[in-house]
Structures are given as structure tokens and as C-alpha cells.
Amino acid sequence: MMALKKEKRNQCQNIYFALSPQDEFLDVIYWFRQIIAVILGIIWGVVPLKGFVGIAIFCLINAGVLYLYFSSFQQIDEEEYGGTWELTKEGFMTSFALFLVTCLALT
Secondary structure: OHHHHHHHHHHHHOHHHHOOHHHHHHHHHHHHHHHHHHHHHHHHHHOOOOHHHHHHHHHHHHHHHHHHHHHHHOOOOHHHHOOHHHHHHOOHHHHHHHHHHHHHHHO
16 A cells, blocks of 8 residues: 555656656747747847737747747647647736836836
8 A cells, every 4th residue: 555655756846757748848839938938029129019010920930930830840639639729829928018017127
């Protein structure tokens, strides 16, 4: 009985055991989107793109780069992850907030 509890505890502590390859790919998408948000936020802060046009261009670039990444570069089956829309919106709101903070901090 103690050996079973110890084995279960070790499984819970091992992050690689807990995460499936699907979760790992979604994490890659999430962090890739955050990196894009910081880079675009710095560019938008230096080049004063403001208003609706700046936000719209950010959304198009952010969604477009991610779509190209998972459809062309990774060549995954989008249906395994809930469809194209689920992958496109993964982590979008946090990246949008990070973009706004970075952009506003530099202006």
C-alpha cells in the first residue's frame, strides 16, 4: 500500500509524466505568442502606431504568424487540438495584454 502511494506521489511530481504531448504543444503556442507580443509591443512603442490601426495590425500579425507556424511549419492535425480556432485563440488575451503593457511602457 505504501509503495502504491509513493508511486502515485512520484508520478504527480514528475511534470513530464503529467503533461501530454498535446499540452506541451499548447504551451509552445502560448509562449510563442507571448514572445511575439513583446517584440511587437517594443516595435509599436518605438514606431508610434496607435489606435485601432495599431491594434488591428497586431491582431493580424499575431494570429497570422501562429497560424503559419502550426499549419505550415509544424504540420499538425488541427482537429486533434479542437480545430484551427482553438489553436489561434490559445493565449491570445494574455498576449494582447502583454502587448499593450509593453507598448504603453515605451510611449
